[in-house]
Amino acid sequence: MTMAADTGARTERGASLRRLADAPGAVYLLAVLSIGLTLLTPNFFSVENLTNVALQVAVLVIVALGMTLVILTEGIDLSLGPVLGLCGVVMGMLVVSGTPLWLAIAAAVLIGAAFGAANGLLVAYVALPPFIVTLSTFGIAQSLATMLTEGNSITGLPSYVRWFNEGRLIGLPIPLWATAIAFAVTYLLLYHTRFGRYTFAIGGNRRALELSGSNARLFHVLVYVYAGVLTALASFIMTARMNAAHPTIGVGLEFDAIAAVILGGTSFEKGRGGIAGTLIGALAVGVLRNGLNLMGVSTEWQVAIVGLIIIAAVGLDSMRGRNS
């Protein structure tokens, strides 16, 4: 993003204007929404509502972090939504049957990692298109989740599960801690490890990477595994918030996550973007949904509106990419 501003000897003013124009769409969307909603609805700019938005966005941010890495490799993971549902259901069933919590979470993480590994292996080693692979695993995860519960919800979770939604640590709600930790870990991985450098390079120039004989494919698989693991952890936050596990709770979440990533300025081409943008993108999607709710817009319209925004954001990004 800053590259355009760094190259060439432009005037100071031209460079800063250019930087503003290159800011991801989410920044503008968030600004416009925040101002508009503060003026239009009396409830938006209140501590309760903003805390509520932050809690609602926590799950989305965690899933979108993983999605960012996948999209940086010029991939996509449509299966994350149903995988979240499946992980939540498995964890819920285990906890209800008296399994210790850490073991239940470990099982969910294992399932997330397994789906990630299957996606990653087929994409990286067999070179199948990511949307086909993850659409198939979307169906498989959804079937498994509904089959395990016969389509019902898992309720009657032990009371301590709710602490993970309602509890606070040093004044901050637990879901926000989880989001912050997920962000920090992803940040370190992406910008300070070989894993991160490979993630950018796979999207930037995979051919060169493969020809150089490095184990790029292994890292490519790990990107999908990481997205699956984050999704499993997000499923726990989701289950704690609902105080129940629904097999289809995640369906459509992958759509919000993709919207957050694209609005955050991560491009489907050449490994451009990053997770700071995704954080803003997820906030923008969360505030948008919250605002549409406050204004009484039905969920049906919300779906169509978010779809339009995705297309507009990608269209703008694609036109911008061609101009520079």
Place this chain on the structure above:
Amino acid sequence: MSIGASSAVTASPAELLGLSPDRAFVAISRLTALVVLIVVLSFMSPYFLTWANLVNILRHAAPLFVMSVGLTIVVLTAGIDLSVGAVLGLCACLAASLISTGQPELGVLAALGAGLACGLVNGILVAYARIPAFIATYGMLWIANGLAYVFMSGEVIYGLPASFRVIGTGMLGPVPVPVVIMLVLLAALAVVMQRTPFGRGVYAIGGNPVAARLSGMPVERRLIGVYVLSGLMVAIASLIVIARTNAADVSLGEEQLLPAIAAVCLGGTSLFGGVGGVAGTAVGAIILAVVLNGMNLIGVKTFWQAGVLGLIILLSVLADQLVARRINRPSP
């Protein structure tokens, strides 16, 4: 992808038929799968191999084929249309509401218009805005879904006039009307794909887009035509579906994307573009209809359907890819 690089392999019967070895694998594996399915299912259910059930299978295969034949042509250009299911749902809801209130002509026009509009938007986004097809049509999926939800506001439409339902339930002699529609579309599109500049353009764009562009082909217009065709086919399929089920609601479209893609993959059209065709998709739709019918007959719960479809897609693309790679690998 060097397709048809078969020089390393000695001449096989398949090559004598004009098929490269990897395409021969596709053809033989699909026919084998169909035969095995039929044999196994006729042992598992006494009802399977009856005339009534076979006609029933073809009746189900017809709308599957019609909604995935346009998608096939999209895939031949190395594109994808993830919006087929949602657009089918939207067309079905629009058409059913008009038809059930006594305006069948308007209903048919509304479905075709909606399909055309969605296809046109997809095409413009892919061809001119250069948005990757999977993301443009994924956005369209949710837009069409949302519009269908808003339009229906949770209602279900029942009871379409018998005169309209003919296209889903009628018989023309011994052949169900939807099967007649399928055969007519198959013949027409096969001719279009083999004998017209449009069809050759589709294969050229999918096989080698750079060369297609350099040869002066109007690539953007061809692409828009392809996505519009997909939208129109989906609209026709939506009419057959509501005529058969005699009802429409928004959930109709949610369950159609996986079957449509499964029919294309089972039909052997390569997801990388340029290889395959509409005849393969007819075979794919029939195999899929046999699988779904068989699951129904032996009492598999509907929960499993999405998972089975996912597995079918994965297995067929995985097998094709591995075989093509092994055959096309340069010999040492």
